[in-house]
Amino acid sequence: MRPVEAAGGGNGITLRTFGRSHRGLKRPNNEDAYLMRPVAGEGFLVAVADGVGGGPAGQEASRMALETLDDAVGIEIKDIARLASAVSLANRRIYESGQRDDALNGMGTTLTSAVVFPGRLMVAHVGDSRAYQLLDDHLVRLTIDHSLAAEMERAGGLTPEEAQHHPNRNVLTRVIGPFDRVRIDVTEISWGSGDRLLLCTDGLTAVLSDDDILDCSRRLSGYALIDALIELALNRGGPDNITVVLAEPDESEGDSHGR
Numbered sequence: 001m002r003p004v005e006a007a008g009g010g011n012g013i014t015l016r017t018f019g020r021s022h023r024g025l026k027r028p029n030n031e032d033a034y035l036m037r038p039v040a041g042e043g044f045l046v047a048v049a050d051g052v053g054g055g056p057a058g059q060e061a062s063r064m065a066l067e068t069l070d071d072a073v074g075i076e077i078k079d080i081a082r083l084a085s086a087v088s089l090a091n092r093r094i095y096e097s098g099q100r101d102d103a104l105n106g107m108g109t110t111l112t113s114a115v116v117f118p119g120r121l122m123v124a125h126v127g128d129s130r131a132y133q134l135l136d137d138h139l140v141r142l143t144i145d146h147s148l149a150a151e152m153e154r155a156g157g158l159t160p161e162e163a164q165h166h167p168n169r170n171v172l173t174r175v176i177g178p179f180d181r182v183r184i185d186v187t188e189i190s191w192g193s194g195d196r197l198l199l200c201t202d203g204l205t206a207v208l209s210d211d212d213i214l215d216c217s218r219r220l221s222g223y224a225l226i227d228a229l230i231e232l233a234l235n236r237g238g239p240d241n242i243t244v245v246l247a248e249p250d251e252s253e254g255d256s257h258g259r
């Protein structure tokens with residue numbers, strides 16, 4: 001797939017996006033999905049979704065979430081309320097489909113979505129997929145995991161290391177779809193000209209630490225970075241579907257940051 005480039009370039013910064021999803025080594029299907037496409041103002045809408053529900057339901061839930069988000073956000077997005085309401089609509093559509101069809105009843109998905117502009121970032125998030133801000137010498141987690149193990153870690157009952165390997169790390173405390181309403185975490189921050197945004201599903205972070213991600217991100221960019229992360233996850237057993245989306249400044253034009 002070719003990187004998608006936003007039209008224009010008003011303040012000299014152009015973003016590019018890259019995404020891949022891998023089934024992993026243990027799962028029969030890939031229930032993850034991702035979305036990346038331009039929005040007006042030299043920005044991009046990007047998202048990852050990790051379906052849960054078994055059989056066809058997980059795949060259907062992640063697909064529906066991204067389709068709804070894509071439709072509901074539109075091309076002109078000015079405020080985060082629009083992004084949050086699109087996520088809310090995705091929840092309702094998946095919930096209603098689950099109510100109509102026994103085979104899909106109870107289906108759900110994580111949904112980590114963002115609209116990134118050269119100077120601004122909006123995130124709306126439910127579940128245990130993640131958004132990271134990649135900076136030159138450190139990274140910032142922009143989302144918290146809505147999983148039982150992560151809740152226990154935040155309450156002080158587990159260390160981060162214990163939480164990563166805890167048997168309840170896959171038990172989600174918030175998810176899109178199974179209930180008629182869902183609480184959505186929203187964040188809006190200013191975005192530096194060299195900042196990079198990484199979204200990923202738990203198939204990556206179950207086997208890679210933040211330091212692993214930082215180490216790769218300092219050396220690599222674009223598809224080379226995504227492929228290195230997925231390769232490392234596969235080398236560590238690749239037990240789950242792995243999805244990674246990256247939005248970064250296009251350094252082929254404008255100033256370089258040494259990558």
Ligand code: MG
Pocket residue numbers: 050201202203240241
């Ligand atoms: Mg997963």
